[in-house]
């Protein structure tokens with residue numbers, strides 16, 4: 001089923017004109033969206049707790065308030081804290097300040113879809129989900145384009161909720177790259193599926209397993225790192241620029257043949273079944289329950305796995321090698 005992509009020329013309404021956007025959270029997305037919205041001409045304020053993000057937002061020239069104060073002042077309240085804390089932040093500091101006419105905005109459907117947050121009927125509930133990490137949303141906006149985004153509305157109190165979601169996407173630079181209509185259910189299912197099975201979970205598991213197979217067979221960790229991790233970025237760039245066709249054109253016939261013949265044996269029927277199981281657990285809420293339970297217990301599993309990943313031989317070898325590659329730049333964390 002093919003769907004209609006929208007671009008800047010298609011976003012013609014101005015329901016948000018003159019409105020104040022309260023961005024709640026100034027992390028990966030909060031920082032990027034706040035700066036993009038401001039550069040697109042909106043009055044943007046930040047709501048965040050005292051600390052690193054608060055100081056950074058002030059340094060970046062924003063009016064910074066507590067979450068409750070920002071929610072009170074904002075016409076649009078754009079929820080950009082981590083998903084796991086969002087329902088507490090909402091219940092304790094946002095809900096009581098929402099008024100008829102307000103827009104409650106999200107960049108991921110998780111909390112609304114799994115009913116951790118149940119917004120009052122009198123607000124518009126919008127989705128503007130950039131399909132890319134915050135730093136790249138900001139970097140590409142400054143370069144004159146943006147990352148694509150999904151838009152949509154879960155609740156339409158004003159009759160214009162969907163238009164407002166498109167306007168937010170345009171203000172974030174996303175309409176230069178393309179907008180796709182979605183629902184909170186679809187965005188949540190697909191986003192969780194993508195990050196678990198392909199983008200992050202699948203790719204990291206493939207890289208780690210490839211590294212293990214090579215080093216266990218006696219190849220040097222440095223060589224294994226270059227083969228299975230470093231080059232991944234260069235190959236991904238080709239896919240991003242021109243799809244599989246460009247990747248195959250730019251690579252050798254040997255690699256193309258090996259890719260067709262061996263790849264499907266590595267990611268075969270078992271992996272497909274595992275992906276289907278993962279999708280079922282997303283759709284039935286099992287993954288969300290497990291994630292929220294780990295958070296409410298103090299994130300023991302997340303922190304254990306994070307430490308294991310950070311201390312793996314692959315991570316350490318990679319860090320040592322990248323130290324000799326000054327052109328590999330990871331310095332733009334939340335730069336504006």
Ligand SMILES: NC(=O)C1=CN([C@@H]2O[C@H](COP(=O)(O)OP(=O)(O)OC[C@H]3O[C@@H](n4cnc5c(N)ncnc54)[C@H](OP(=O)(O)O)[C@@H]3O)[C@@H](O)[C@H]2O)C=CC1
Pocket residue numbers: 024025026027028029030047048049050051052053054067079080081082083085089107108129130131132133134135
């Ligand atoms: N990361 C990404 O690029 C993408 C994220 N999304 C979605 O965007 C939303 C935001 O995610 P992301 O940007 O990754 O989040 P981050 O973890 O990067 O940002 C967290 C921000 O929220 C603040 N914060 C944390 N806890 C609280 C609290 N209790 N009260 C007030 N502020 C708090 C942090 O402040 P402090 O410094 O004080 O901790 C920080 O400013 C999520 O819904 C996510 O799914 C969607 C697409 C891509």
Ligand SMILES: CC[C@](O)(C(C)=O)C(=O)O
Pocket residue numbers: 130131132133134191195199200
């Ligand atoms: C791929 C991870 C992501 O979905 C993203 C950057 O889009 C996220 O939730 O951070």
